[in-house]
Amino acid sequence: MSVRSLLTVFAMLTMVSQLALSQDAGLNVSLPLKELRALIEREKADEGAPVDVVFGPATYTLAAAEKNATLTIAAEITLPNARWVLIPLGTGTGVTAVTLDDKPAAVVRQNGKLLAVVDAKNTRSAKLLVTASSPIRVAGDVSSITLPLVPTPIATLNAKLTAANVNVKAPELLSAKVDTNAAGTTVSGTLPQAESITLQWSSRDARPARVTVQQFHHVVLDRGLIRNTTTLQYDILRAPVESLRIAIPDGIEITRVSGDQLSDYAIDEAAKPRTLTVQLKEPTQGASRLVVQYEQRLKDDQLNPALALLSPQDVASESGFVGIEVRGNYEVTPTVEKADRVDVAQLPEVLWSTARSPLRFGYRYDKPGTTLSVALRPLQDLEVLIAMSDISEVSTTVTPEGKVITKMIMIVRNNQKSHLRVTLPEGSQLWSAFVDDRPVTPSKDEKGDVLLPLRKSESVDRDDDTNYMNKRQQRRQNEGLQAQQHAMQERIKQLESDDDDVSDLKPYDVELVYISPNVVLAERGQIKLALPKVDMPIGQLAWAVFLPSSSRVVDSTGNIREVNAFSLPFRHFGESAIAESKAMDKLASAQQALAQMDAAKAMEQVALSSKAKGVLPVRVEIPIAGSIYRFEKMLSVDEMPAIELTYVKRN
Numbered sequence: 001m002s003v004r005s006l007l008t009v010f011a012m013l014t015m016v017s018q019l020a021l022s023q024d025a026g027l028n029v030s031l032p033l034k035e036l037r038a039l040i041e042r043e044k045a046d047e048g049a050p051v052d053v054v055f056g057p058a059t060y061t062l063a064a065a066e067k068n069a070t071l072t073i074a075a076e077i078t079l080p081n082a083r084w085v086l087i088p089l090g091t092g093t094g095v096t097a098v099t100l101d102d103k104p105a106a107v108v109r110q111n112g113k114l115l116a117v118v119d120a121k122n123t124r125s126a127k128l129l130v131t132a133s134s135p136i137r138v139a140g141d142v143s144s145i146t147l148p149l150v151p152t153p154i155a156t157l158n159a160k161l162t163a164a165n166v167n168v169k170a171p172e173l174l175s176a177k178v179d180t181n182a183a184g185t186t187v188s189g190t191l192p193q194a195e196s197i198t199l200q201w202s203s204r205d206a207r208p209a210r211v212t213v214q215q216f217h218h219v220v221l222d223r224g225l226i227r228n229t230t231t232l233q234y235d236i237l238r239a240p241v242e243s244l245r246i247a248i249p250d251g252i253e254i255t256r257v258s259g260d261q262l263s264d265y266a267i268d269e270a271a272k273p274r275t276l277t278v279q280l281k282e283p284t285q286g287a288s289r290l291v292v293q294y295e296q297r298l299k300d301d302q303l304n305p306a307l308a309l310l311s312p313q314d315v316a317s318e319s320g321f322v323g324i325e326v327r328g329n330y331e332v333t334p335t336v337e338k339a340d341r342v343d344v345a346q347l348p349e350v351l352w353s354t355a356r357s358p359l360r361f362g363y364r365y366d367k368p369g370t371t372l373s374v375a376l377r378p379l380q381d382l383e384v385l386i387a388m389s390d391i392s393e394v395s396t397t398v399t400p401e402g403k404v405i406t407k408m409i410m411i412v413r414n415n416q417k418s419h420l421r422v423t424l425p426e427g428s429q430l431w432s433a434f435v436d437d438r439p440v441t442p443s444k445d446e447k448g449d450v451l452l453p454l455r456k457s458e459s460v461d462r463d464d465d466t467n468y469m470n471k472r473q474q475r476r477q478n479e480g481l482q483a484q485q486h487a488m489q490e491r492i493k494q495l496e497s498d499d500d501d502v503s504d505l506k507p508y509d510v511e512l513v514y515i516s517p518n519v520v521l522a523e524r525g526q527i528k529l530a531l532p533k534v535d536m537p538i539g540q541l542a543w544a545v546f547l548p549s550s551s552r553v554v555d556s557t558g559n560i561r562e563v564n565a566f567s568l569p570f571r572h573f574g575e576s577a578i579a580e581s582k583a584m585d586k587l588a589s590a591q592q593a594l595a596q597m598d599a600a601k602a603m604e605q606v607a608l609s610s611k612a613k614g615v616l617p618v619r620v621e622i623p624i625a626g627s628i629y630r631f632e633k634m635l636s637v638d639e640m641p642a643i644e645l646t647y648v649k650r651n
Contacts, residue, residue, distance in 0.1 A: 049080035058152035062159035079120035215320030240283035323351035387417035425530035439616035558643035
């Protein structure tokens with residue numbers, strides 16, 4: 001029950017009780033529950049609809065003469081509440097009459113707004129008609145009129161001007177349509193939600209439109225295909241135009257047409273020459289810009305094609321620039337008529353902005369009829385790198401019992417390579433292999449080389465903060481210690497690419513673990529160690545060798561140099577956490593674990609019994625203990641890195 005209903009019931013009960021008290025203080029008044037409910041329901045019914053006025057679609061009709069215009073607003077209204085209501089009529093500027101069902105309506109003005117007063121008990125629906133008069137303002141050759149609007153949710157305008165052959169501007173009118181000729185001008189469209197709109201018109205130049213155009217041709221010579229992006233900058237003088245026509249050569253396919261005033265376009269295939277007709281959104285005067293993209297496919301034996309250039313129609317003058325970009329493997333010799341060669345640096349920015357690689361040739365012309373052909377001499381493609389390991393991190397542990405185990409992790413970017421070929425050091429056995437953190441089943445070819453299946457690297461967008469290009473830029477912006485700290489936190493991610501679609505390749509890890517033949521540790525001697533040879537270049541190879549702390553290396557030789565510290569962080573064995581002072585403690589822990597395996601034979605037997613063909617391997621974590629020796633090589637290509645360490649027992 002609403003507060004209003006309760007107050008009504010309370011007032012009625014109070015009135016009855018006061019009447020009773022005035023007549024007889026001992027009088028009792030009772031009200032049946034059914035009648036009380038009826039009173040409440042009737043009060044609810046009196047609350048009515050949430051709005052007093054509902055407007056139907058309105059039609060605005062404007063008839064303009066030389067100095068004044070008459071505006072008629074017609075709309076159906078519904079008054080859902082049976083009480084006095086106020087119908088809003090906007091600002092009411094220039095209103096001369098308001099009628100409801102052709103009868104004059106009472107109007108009042110409140111807070112600067114005009115309102116019609118209606119008794120809705122007798123009128124529940126009616127036809128509202130508002131008539132207003134507005135003066136036509138003239139400033140120079142521009143005439144204008146401001147039309148007051150009634151707050152109707154849906155409204156259309158039909159205006160008729162006596163002025164003939166004029167340019168009409170109605171920026172506030174939605175979906176405007178203008179028809180102007182010698183007999184007069186009509187304007188129609190949808191009205192916005194506003195208090196008023198303004199129409200402007202001015203006399204047209206009696207002469208026809210004069211159209212000039214400047215073209216900017218960006219021509220791309222690719223494999224068997226010529227792509228052309230032509231920007232046409234029109235300048236329309238004297239009178240507006242509603243469409244633009246362009247002759248297009250045979251043998252090309254239009255792929256896209258765009259422009260700031262483009263409404264629609266169509267191609268007349270039967271016309272000679274073929275014609276592209278562009279419809280503008282409204283009659284346009286001044287600057288207008290179109291962009292036409294098209295392709296010209298070449299036959300295999302077509303080595304001297306003529307470049308297909310567009311020819312704008314109905315223009316008074318034509319000029320333009322041509323910029324040629326070569327992407328395919330061609331040696332190009334252009335031949336041109338009715339155009340001048342210019343330095344590519346003098347070509348407009350609009351051509352450079354759409355070019356992916358430097359423009360090779362530039363031309364300028366000042367009149368139509370330019371012809372341009374190119375002699376193409378195909379060049380032989382060379383084999384290029386399709387996979388690369390930017391960084392390879394390796395750790396080899398030699399236990400006090402002479403066991404040798406190596407873990408190698410390669411950070412790979414792969415475009416098309418299907419398998420990684422690995423030639424293990426003589427006598428070595430592969431224990432485990434992972435690609436992109438997933439176990440893989442290795443195979444072996446007839447030469448005994450191990451083949452690991454690779455996956456294609458994912459592409460990464462240029463705006464991705466984790467791609468190689470952005471990471472490299474961050475490193476270049478840092479200096480000194482800051483750059484070193486940044487390098488210890490980041491790894492090389494991707495290489496820059498000039499391709500439009502794949503800007504970078506996302507790297508992933510290739511991990512393998514293998515054991516090598518045991519070595520005998522004496523009072524002094526040599527230890528020969530080697531890494532696998534892989535059929536993929538390695539940009540930077542970092543190799544950490546752990547020997548028992550009881551031995552000390554006095555000399556090292558081989559095709560990889562010893563260093564005091566790695567150039568990049570070595571994350572896989574946590575070098576920063578390994579201090580020489582703690583080497584003995586780590587060695588003791590490793591010796592205790594290995595002693596439980598009953599020396600070398602027990603370890604080999606366990607490994608042998610745990611192996612099976614054709615199944616996925618388990619990840620192997622090798623022991624990290626002892627004294628560390630660091631080796632590094634820049635750009636390892638088709639070779640097996642190897643070292644020979646001369647050692648002596650520590651005193």
